[in-house]
Amino acid sequence: MYKKPSPQLTIDDFILPFSGKLSAENRWVQLAKTIPWDEIEKEYAFMFPSDRGNVAKPVRMALGSLIIQARCGYTDRETVQQITENPYLQYFIGLKEYQLTKPFTPVAMVKFRKRFNAKRLAKINEMIIDAETVQTKIYKETENDQDEQHHEDHDPPQEPMHKQPDEESKALSEEETANKGTLILDATCAPADLRYPTDLGLLNEARENLDEIIDTIHKTTGNGKRRPRTYRQKARKDYLSVSKQRKPKKGTIRKAIKKQLQYVRRNLKVIDIMLQQKNVDIGMLSQRQQRHLETIRILEEQQTRMYKSKNHSVQDRIVSLHQPHVRPIVRGKAGAAVEFGAKVAISLENGYSRVEKLSWDAFNEATTLQESVERYKERNGCYPEVILADTIYRNRDNLKYCKKHKIRLSGPKLGRPQSNALMVKAEKIIAKQDARNRNAVEAKFGEGKRKYGLGRILAKLKETSETVIMLQFLVMNLEHKLRVLFAQFLFWLFGRDNRVILVR
Secondary structure, rough: OOOOOOOOOOOOEEEEEOOOOOOOOOHHHHHHHOOOOHHHHHHHHOOOOOOOOOOOOOOOHHHHHHHHHHHHHHHHHHHHHHHHHHHHHHHOOOEEEEOOOOOOOOOOOOHHHHOOHHHHHHHHHHHHHHHHHHHHHHHHHHHHHHHHHHHHHOOOOOOOOOOOHHHHHHHHHHHOOOOOEEEEEEEEEEEEOOOOOHHHHHHHHHHHHHHHHHHHHHHHHOOOOOOOOOOOHHHHHHHHHHOOOOOOOOOHHOOOHHHHHHHHHHHHHHHHHHOOOOOOOHHHHOOHHHHHOOOOOOEHHHHHHHHOOOOOOOOOOOOOOOOOOOOEEEEEOOOOOOEEEEEEEEEOOOOOOEEEEEEOOOOHHHHHOOOOOOHHHHHHOOOOOOEOOOOOOHOHHHHHHHHHHHOOOOOOOOOOOOOOHHHHHHHHHHHHHHHHHHHHHHHHHHHHOOOOOOOOHHHHHHHHHHHHHHHHHHHHHHHHHHHHHHHHHHHHHHHHOOOOOOOO
């Protein structure tokens, strides 16, 4: 069940043990003001339709703790410890006064991540950006009012220009439907926290897990009988004889893979025979062992197929027993040609990033362009004027789509180069400027991978990993929002003639 907490606190309402007050300039106090907690709570309350059971933690505590973890890079235990020691963090998660006891256990962090899945975080991200859009409109209207006042004070009065009603309405409609704004598109990979997978290493790990499953079944229903023979010591010796070599030959690796495949098949047959006994049920295995057993059956089938066909590619290839949802993503980068994790396609608009597609399977990011543009139109009521994207987005379908809606897609034109030197020079100038502007999305990826946890996703489950990825972009949008608010504060402080714009 869920109970709505008391209205949002102010720093004056927060009680400290030794008197005093919280500083209004603290980063966590400023960040708490930028998040629309009340709107998020309405969506959060629908997750608990029943009025029975234990009362769930408030949305500000659940989401606030995840934001703290994503922003500071803490583990679950460290996040709880930091909240317990810091009054500003306790205010951020919605506590009324400073307390010495832990507000929740580290295990609750896993439940929080499961509650805020990728779809819910995308809605919350949109709420945060929409709240910023309203503030930006107010800022622009105030700026226009000051500009008009400035012209009225300095410019002589001019006679009003009269237009026909039809011409005026036509001009307004054309202005409303005209393309406006710039949309930047790109994709990256969010690598999972796993070691570099090899076929030999995966098969050895699968064999060891099968030996563990056989031991569990035998201890439960052995009745003093001898344990089935699995040759675990010999299999371990065969694996180490090849894995310890610095540069083993291809033939040596192939023979070692064949041996490990034979050991895995033998162990699977032993488990199937044991499970067919009357007093044996698969329920005696833990959930982890049951998941591993299902994954190993798929892994053995894939490895056998690749061994017979003598290639190293197969559809939905498993690269980790503990994270079977992770897939290899071929990136072609200089540092790592292949990365293992989720592929993320994002759009960047006015400094705010939105996840357009998140998938554990590799996909062509060019297929996301038209959907991203249509969502841009739903938000703004018009198509973008310019799309800044990599050359992979410039396929014929996308070029035809952009031409139809009068959108300029960055990059060279198709066909024979122009012979006019002036036109070629102008196109080069535009291309250089587009490349400079497109660097904003690369900077956004760099910010997420260097400062936050986008470069190494430590969550293990598929759902929680997607939550962590979405949280990284949500936190980056919050940081950008703080920078925009700071720029607006400087504008109000120094006035129109000494404005400072700090929008990336």
